Amino acid sequence: MIENIDKELIEIKTKINEKENLEHKLEAARLELQKLHAKKAGLKTQLLKEQKDVKSLEKLTLKSIWYSFIGSRNEKLRNEREELSKVEYEYHYLNDIINRLQSEIDYYIDKINNLKHLESQYETLLKQKETMIYNNNHELYEPLTKLNQEIINLEANIKEINEALIAGKEVINALEEIKKALNSASGWGTWDLLGGGLFSDLMKHSKLDEAERKIRDLQYLLNKYNRELKDINMHININLDISSTLKFFDFFFDNIFSDLMVHSKIQRALEQINNAYRIINNQLSELDIELKRNTYNIKQI
Structure with missing residues (x-):
């Protein structure tokens, strides 16, 4: 019972x-x-x-x-x-x-x-348990209560770590998609510098447009990931300035930029994205280790 x-x-x-x-x-x-x-x-x-x-x-x-x-x-x-x-x-x-x-x-x-209404249900059950333990063997009440609380805390940690891992993997996927689009734009940009003509220029702009849309998603996903990390007393130490990355697309509005300047901006944006990828990937590895530790501890109880 x-x-x-x-x-x-x-x-x-x-x-x-x-x-x-x-x-x-x-x-x-x-x-x-x-x-x-x-x-x-x-x-x-x-x-x-x-x-x-x-x-x-x-x-x-x-x-x-x-x-x-x-x-x-x-x-x-x-x-x-x-x-x-x-x-x-x-x-x-x-x-x-x-x-x-x-x-x-x-x-x-x-x-x-x-x-x-969960709190009232919890209090009702807790009183039932207190009465039963006290009537049968009240010496077990304190250690059992402590053990139950330990299980509850570990399960809560596991849940929060899993949520942070899911949010972090969404960021990683977004970064990979941006890298893919920027690398493709860089390739077309190189061809454009070599005199590729209108087609290479159009393809370059198409890939940059794709990266722009994905960077919009990245901003939201980064904010969401940070909120999940706060729940497990962690933070993200990353120097990715999304606003400056978006300014990378200014050449769409300014004809004075040369193809060489555009190519340089692509490379700088890729450096920021690659740096963010490394930082978040390392953090996800730490979270995975913490998840395994909590899972092991709960099995030992």
Whole structure:
């Protein structure tokens, strides 16, 4: 009878720990979402300004007439359109991250709602167990309670480590896809430098466009991985500046960049991605060792 109660107590306590961890993740995700919305509001203001600047030059206004008079209207309009394109890209990129984070928050809320009323169930069972042990052999109560808590803690650690491993492997997969796209772009870029012509240039831009989309995913996955690491008191020590990596695509908006400069930017981006890959891969190896240690310990109890 006591064995059955112990088993049920462990199951419920594990779920209670899961609910508490979900609540911590929910709080962290909400704080991050709040910061992203503030950043989005600033970008929205900047976007409206850039749109206004472009329209004022496109239409027949005093501003456009003046620039036409001094002979720099076309250049000014081109620069303003480039600035508008950059801000539009950043705005839509940020909006995509916000939508994905909101989906994650909704998932946490749904999971937490499904784990309600566990505390009262746990307390009821615990009182039943206390009464049974005390009436039969109260000297066993303290060591058994301590043993159960140790099992609960180990199972909670195993669950959190597994979640961190899953999130980390998602980052690794994203980095591999980005490396693949950038390496392909680098190859086409080399061919372009050797006079490959329009086709090689188009292929290079196509692969860079693919890498750009995957870097969007990487930002979200890195943030998610960091939140999982916090649950097991770890952190990621990585010098990957996603914003500067994204600036690597500026040449899409600026015709003054030479093919050689583009090729150089590809190589610098690859260095950052490769460095991030090594760091996270090493960290996942450490997590795997910790998982095996916890699994071994729980089998010894």
